[in-house]
Amino acid sequence: MTKDDQPGSTLPRRQLGRALRDAREGAGFTLERSAQLMEMGKTSLGRIEKGQNDKVRLRDIETLGELYGLAAERVEELKALAQQMATKSWWQASRHLLFPGYNTYLGLEAGASRLSFYQPLLVPGLVQTLSYAKSIERNYLPNETPDDIQRRVDLRIRRAAILTRHRSPVTAEFIIHESVFHTVVGSPAVMAAQARHVADMGTRPNVSVRILSLSASLPPEGVGVPPYIMLDFPADSRGFTAEPPIVYTEGAIGTMFFEESDDVKRYREIHEAIKSAALEEKPSRDLLRQVARRHEQ
Template structure:
């Protein structure tokens, strides 16, 4: 099944090109001289930041002495996938560069660990919850822009559900998120019902970090850990901060945030107790909705 996004095939191609170059004992400058381009272009190609051209890939494979036709065809297919437009191209005006990367990794990762403390993960948001959330955090958006954001969010959910290789998803929700009203009691009740339904999906583990667990340095920010089974893909951590998103790709950082996630998990309610708490809050919002005004 071809990749849904261009970033992952670009990264896979780039890592293999770098491996082949280093196997031949060549430097970036050697490859750049062969293509008659700058070393920075070769660097962007190897890091998955540049748009690969089939001719450049063929020329590099010739330089690296790659005669294996099967490998050449495989890398040229990756180059073709890397030139495709992302499925969200028609929504690009509401997709930042950080979100572009986030969606790409989310669409392909083998294991996704979410820790959220303000809102529920986009993957599990209902349409109305997402719409009311965007109304609050993007007050300057007009109706057209807001609906584009909603469409993008719902499409991300569809992509995840349709994946043949379903990822393992771990979610830790801070208890405060259950109490933070977005929209109305009805919106919250429906959202919590959807969250309970999502928690029953195969491969999904949902737990609540309760107030009773006390403070923890790890709950200073929302973060997501993306990991892959393929050795050709780079694991990443996304940290959401008010000053801007931050990406980490050093293996030491992946290990550190995975450990943080696991440490938080040990302080969480069990999956069953978490569902009970969510159900209780859902009934609370439903009762408020039914009260006469």
């Protein structure tokens, strides 16, 4: 488990760091010995292996590759990853608007192949309507300028493109508590449109929406569980192994990433238990449309 506010821990950085660590261990070097031979601090090399550096010098990759006996082709692949790190993501211009740790999450979300959400409090950002998102931002950040609120909303809405893009849309599963749609955000009209939008998104082949109804008996595994997102990653097209899955959670005082395999396994068990108590997909859509009609009345 790591508390992470490192802006560099996006997918290419993590892949590069993991590949260098695996190469070091495969060559039989300790972190201390490698750092000594590289004439750099142990902490500096450790940050590279953890994907926490904004930049990694290409000559350092070449030297590490020579030290670990990597083939020239593999070194070039690692250098290509380092060059990806220098490319600014589309949300970087709005980094000052992001909560601590969220920049890291966006970098991981952009590279994920599957997202699994549990949300008992709010409509998840990826399926929020424009009006709902604006109402949320105004309620939570009343001192923000209208321009900053609009930028936050634009950022949130733009993220949703990963679900609707034509090429390789992300597979996403949403388990949302019914109470989320009874809690009025903005106005009943906003909530009606929001409920219908989530129902419509659930008809997409890559999106699953399951509602945990008010009458559901929550399994013991789901008691006291905060909102979370599980992220699964694909293998790289150049042969890098898939990044291990991660669980991202948000709390009142910060964000947390769970990366240890036992922690992720436990969250998967919790997710399956909550899902077993939720409605199937079509009944979930039917319920959302019923809630929308009630708001419209």
